[in-house]
Amino acid sequence: MSRKGVKLLVDSLTRSSKHFNKSEVECLVNLFDTLVAKARSDFAGVGFNRVVFRDILHSAFGMTDDVVLDRDCFQVYDLNGDGYISREEMFQMLKNSLLIQSADEEPDEGIKDLVEIALKKMDHDHDGKLSFTDFEKAVRDENLLLEAFGPCLPDIKSSMSFEQKIFRANS
Structure with a gap:
């Protein structure tokens, strides 16, 4: 140029x-x-x-994470590529990113609680899943949410x- x-x-x-x-x-x-x-x-x-x-x-x-390297930030979390981040997809991303589980609690229960908290914070249209619009608005308002489901940036x-x-x- x-x-x-x-x-x-x-x-x-x-x-x-x-x-x-x-x-x-x-x-x-x-x-x-x-x-x-x-x-x-x-x-x-x-x-x-x-x-x-x-x-x-x-x-x-x-x-080095292939999932991250092959997608942009929203697509990293939209595992099935349907244009939404569902509870199940959030659960999978959080399950893979959390290192320490409480010994007193069933491991998946803590993750389910985090999914509900994330949905409450990010699901602006209250349809139980995150569209790109929901995701974009949430991460623009709070940058730390960008990595809520595991790291996707360096x-x-x-x-x-x-x-x-x-x-x-x-x-």
Whole structure:
């Protein structure tokens, strides 16, 4: 992309972004261009596809969970792909992400309680399942809910390391 094209893209994205300033948008655009160029050389012109994206998540952030690597955040939790996160899907994600179970309580009971709490907090239309609209509104209101059913984003240490590499590369 030409310098003028990058500038126009950065200006456009900066105007529409609520979470990034102009220099952050510029770094992200430069990073994307770098990753696409690397992908073209490493993968014989294939471009920035799912394989390349998975490779970057693995190499830059140490992410190895296939379920997470193959989907975006909502789809990670929508296990059957029907467009909703059901109680059963929440239960499965929570069951896989909780490390310690109370010895006094049947293990699944605690998870069922957490599912009900999550639904109460996130199910805005009260239909007993989360649509993408419910999910999006809930995580915009409370960012920590994004990982309520288990991690789907890189840990903070990996993210900070990645940001430092990008900052040094663009300075």
